[in-house]
Amino acid sequence: MTFDQIIGQDAAKQRLLTELEQGRVPHxxxxxxxxxxxxxxxxxxxAQKLLGNNVMAEQLQHPDLHFVFPIYKKYGSVKPTYxxxxxxxxxxxxLQQPYFGxxxxxxxxxxxxxxxVIYGDESDALTxxxxxxxxxGGYKVVVCWLPEKMNxxxxxKLLKLLEEPPAQTVFLLVSEQPERLLxxxxxxxxxxxxxxxxxxxxxxxxxxxxxEYFVMLMRLxxxxxxxxxxxxxxxxxxxxxxxQKEFLQYAQQMLRENFIYNFHHQAExxxxxxxxxxxAVKFAPxxxxxxxxxxxxxxxxxxxxxxxxxxxxIVFFDFALKMIVLIKNH
Numbered sequence: 001m002t003f004d005q006i007i008g009q010d011a012a013k014q015r016l017l018t019e020l021e022q023g024r025v026p027h028x029x030x031x032x033x034x035x036x037x038x039x040x041x042x043x044x045x046x047a048q049k050l051l052g053n054n055v056m057a058e059q060l061q062h063p064d065l066h067f068v069f070p071i072y073k074k075y076g077s078v079k080p081t082y083x084x085x086x087x088x089x090x091x092x093x094x095l096q097q098p099y100f101g102x103x104x105x106x107x108x109x110x111x112x113x114x115x116x117v118i119y120g121d122e123s124d125a126l127t128x129x130x131x132x133x134x135x136x137g138g139y140k141v142v143v144c145w146l147p148e149k150m151n152x153x154x155x156x157k158l159l160k161l162l163e164e165p166p167a168q169t170v171f172l173l174v175s176e177q178p179e180r181l182l183x184x185x186x187x188x189x190x191x192x193x194x195x196x197x198x199x200x201x202x203x204x205x206x207x208x209x210x211x212e213y214f215v216m217l218m219r220l221x222x223x224x225x226x227x228x229x230x231x232x233x234x235x236x237x238x239x240x241x242x243x244q245k246e247f248l249q250y251a252q253q254m255l256r257e258n259f260i261y262n263f264h265h266q267a268e269x270x271x272x273x274x275x276x277x278x279x280a281v282k283f284a285p286x287x288x289x290x291x292x293x294x295x296x297x298x299x300x301x302x303x304x305x306x307x308x309x310x311x312x313x314i315v316f317f318d319f320a321l322k323m324i325v326l327i328k329n330h
Contacts, residue, residue: 001045001058001098007205009038012192016046025050026190027165030147030173033194036202040145041098042194043172047141050170060091063135066142068126070102070116070149071109080121096238102146104240118146120153123161130166140169147173148180155182162188206243207273210250215279221323222286233316244312248303252296258284259292291326298322 003013012031019025029046031039047065048057056062067090073081083090086109093100093108100108106116126142134140150158159182162171171189178186213236220229236244257272261284272280287295302319306312 001041003045006038006042006045008197008201009042009194012042012194015192025170028162028171028189030175030189030191031194032175032178032191034196035101035176036099037194037196039174039194043143043174047143047172050139050141064140066129068118068122068144070118070146072111072114072116082125083122096235116149118150118154120151123154123157130169134168142171144173147175148177159185210247211276214251214254217320221327224324229320230317233313233320236316237312244306245303248299252299255287255292255295258287286327295326
């Protein structure tokens, strides 16, 4: 995750970059804003910058990068439960869908209807981790998502860490309801408020993402890269039902635009961005009378299945496999 990949929020990004460039990074920052505003992606992008933007940091596996987030105690367990028990699911979800919310996290970690909490044991584990020297000789960074989910024990222990922070340690708290935190915790952090993203900004970002997925599928289908198509289907499945339906609608629109593009004298009927039009130059000839209705039918069937809550991974992989035959039928 890079700053360039963060949607909007230019003021918050510039403030963080300025503090980093001037060498005055505070020991505790709190990014606050509603779900979907990009506070968590920005916090992690900043953490990766602090850690040198290396491969380990990009994969969220840097030894000096620590995560704290709401979890649940598995049924029947009497042992302490830590975030590290769920960190594989956390990494996978973020890398696939960095703008996720609580609903997506509950699904990813298998919580079902259980209440998610940050337990007191977590602050003890964090204290042990931060007592060790940095493995890379630089910063140690803690990203705490939804600190308002801490129980009282954890909140009080975190307060002590913020009051006497270990050397070269930066705490990045990401809160949707900062008013639920101890006032003493809020007072120990520099707060950056992030407003909701404008609808137009979100729509533009979604269109760019859908275009990327559309182009990827068409290229993979033509090249018959089945393993990569499976990964493509898994990424689509992580978007959530509404965005999956929006992607399928976008794909149908792109097929229409590329089909019409072949009839150059009807160019006034096209409505594409500059990037989409550039792609159409080479792609449009692959969409014609022999396959356009077949592809449209498959998209309609996929949309029907998604609306019926079918397994999204299976739906998108099945559609991708059918595209191998349809895209060649030109």
